[in-house]
Amino acid sequence: MQFEQSPQDVLARLDELREADAPTSGGRLLSYVYDSGIAELDDLAGAAARKAQPLNGLDPTTFPSVAALERDLVALARSVLADGVDGVVGSVTSGGTESCMLAVKSARDSWRAATGREDRPTLVIGSTAHAAFIKAAHYLDLRLRVLPVDPDTCRLRPDDVAAALDNSVALVVASTPSYPHGALDPIAEIAEVCAAQGVPVHVDGCIGAWVLPWWPGADTRPLWDLRVPGVASLSVDLHKYGYAPKGVSVLLYRDRDRHRRQWFATSAWPGYAVVNPTMLGSRTVMPIAAGWAVSKALGKDGFDELTGRIARSAAHLRAVIDGIDGLRIVGDPVGPLLAVATDTAVPEDRRVDPHRWADAARELGWVLQPQPGRTQSDGTVLPRTTHLTLTPVTEAVADDLATAVTKAADAVRGIPGAVAPEDFVAAADHIRPEDLTSENCAAVLTLAGLDPTAGLGGSMADLLALIEALPEPVAERLLIEFLARFME
Numbered sequence: 001m002q003f004e005q006s007p008q009d010v011l012a013r014l015d016e017l018r019e020a021d022a023p024t025s026g027g028r029l030l031s032y033v034y035d036s037g038i039a040e041l042d043d044l045a046g047a048a049a050r051k052a053q054p055l056n057g058l059d060p061t062t063f064p065s066v067a068a069l070e071r072d073l074v075a076l077a078r079s080v081l082a083d084g085v086d087g088v089v090g091s092v093t094s095g096g097t098e099s100c101m102l103a104v105k106s107a108r109d110s111w112r113a114a115t116g117r118e119d120r121p122t123l124v125i126g127s128t129a130h131a132a133f134i135k136a137a138h139y140l141d142l143r144l145r146v147l148p149v150d151p152d153t154c155r156l157r158p159d160d161v162a163a164a165l166d167n168s169v170a171l172v173v174a175s176t177p178s179y180p181h182g183a184l185d186p187i188a189e190i191a192e193v194c195a196a197q198g199v200p201v202h203v204d205g206c207i208g209a210w211v212l213p214w215w216p217g218a219d220t221r222p223l224w225d226l227r228v229p230g231v232a233s234l235s236v237d238l239h240k241y242g243y244a245p246k247g248v249s250v251l252l253y254r255d256r257d258r259h260r261r262q263w264f265a266t267s268a269w270p271g272y273a274v275v276n277p278t279m280l281g282s283r284t285v286m287p288i289a290a291g292w293a294v295s296k297a298l299g300k301d302g303f304d305e306l307t308g309r310i311a312r313s314a315a316h317l318r319a320v321i322d323g324i325d326g327l328r329i330v331g332d333p334v335g336p337l338l339a340v341a342t343d344t345a346v347p348e349d350r351r352v353d354p355h356r357w358a359d360a361a362r363e364l365g366w367v368l369q370p371q372p373g374r375t376q377s378d379g380t381v382l383p384r385t386t387h388l389t390l391t392p393v394t395e396a397v398a399d400d401l402a403t404a405v406t407k408a409a410d411a412v413r414g415i416p417g418a419v420a421p422e423d424f425v426a427a428a429d430h431i432r433p434e435d436l437t438s439e440n441c442a443a444v445l446t447l448a449g450l451d452p453t454a455g456l457g458g459s460m461a462d463l464l465a466l467i468e469a470l471p472e473p474v475a476e477r478l479l480i481e482f483l484a485r486f487m488e
Contacts, residue, residue, distance in 0.1 A: 182333030
């Protein structure tokens with residue numbers, strides 16, 4: 001066959017496009033990617049994915065290897081996260097967002113079956129719960145009740161959960177840990193107050209549940225997984241600390257009936273039987289095969305060893321940041337996630353704005369993740385921070401990282417953080433979200449000095465200051481327009 005472009009030219013063009021990406025290996029990108037630092041493991045994942053490339057997860061009766069791979073992954077997750085609990089079943093999904101959405105769908109349908117009501121139930125989350133649950137409430141038409149977390153520990157408070165419960169609540173979500181600050185919610189206490197009211201709890205362990213079982217001190221911390229009575233479901237991503245390519249996640253349930261309510265089936269058409277355990281029909285098996293291969297190669301001892309590398313890096317980096325004048329670590333995180341904020345206990349000329357710090361670190365070749373501050377519903381404030389996700393490869397670059405974050409802090413110490421222009425914010429207060437169109441959003445972006453064609457390669461501080469200051473519906477619509485036009 002005569003190709004329009006040779007395979008070599010196509011791949012060369014892909015290499016050119018990839019040159020603009022943040023580095024996905026080597027430990028300089030501290031978000032989004034989970035680098036084991038083991039090339040042989042990456043090669044194994046790629047080879048396993050290639051073997052599964054032609055498969056379709058739509059029908060495991062036609063491709064029984066798909067069922068076998070999923071059975072093994074669910075069994076492994078069950079042995080780690082539900083040891084000794086009878087009746088735990090689950091599914092493999094395309095990622096954390098799908099796992100979260102399916103857990104919410106199952107809870108909604110279980111609530112309707114139990115109450116005989118067809119109206120909208122309520123989903124209760126903390127303000128630090130992953131945005132996937134906000135998305136789930138939006139897509140699945142649930143009322144959303146967002147509770148403030150403790151501003152010092154960033155943990156969801158059981159008393160607040162108890163006060164929020166009523167007969168409309170279908171599910172309460174708690175995190176292990178929450179992504180923004182690495183805070184481990186008190187799962188056992190939350191589950192106890194929920195169980196007293198007959199409300200199920202979902203544990204979002206997408207980022208932490210495959211590293212916390214091996215984290216130092218795991219045996220001395222309170223239980224947080226499906227061994228806790230009242231925890232009905234739990235999600236864990238294998239494309240994070242399972243070191244598989246994106247996207248593969250496991251969603252576990254305490255009982256079969258709750259699990260079955262995430263499924264969809266219809267016989268109301270003349271084609272093939274449609275029975276889907278997940279939101280997708282046809283779905284790739286490549287990341288499932290890759291995650292299966294990596295887990296088989298590593299085993300529990302291998303995950304234990306890799307987690308040890310992360311834990312040593314976390315201890316080292318925490319000590320470094322504790323020693324940087326003007327910065328502080330938020331709360332007392334457990335696991336591989338750190339959030340760094342300004343130390344307001346020191347004079348202003350010694351303070352370091354975390355967003356300026358992240359920009360300065362990027363200039364030195366390190367990509368940290370700035371996060372906006374947020375005022376909670378009770379008036380308390382979660383400060384602006386910069387997030388760091390640590391992985392096994394971090395240990396190999398720990399000294400270089402320590403030098404870079406120290407140098408970056410020195411470069412911006414005493415420089416005030418970005419503040420959104422008062423006149424711009426005042427004008428935004430009068431914007432009705434329903435009046436925003438693609439064209440006038442573009443005009444507003446231009447007025448704010450944001451050019452979608454340029455992307456976000458430069459300073460993030462000014463953009464995040466706008467997100468902090470603008471009304472949420474306006475900020476969200478502008479972000480949609482910015483990214484949509486960037487992709488166009």
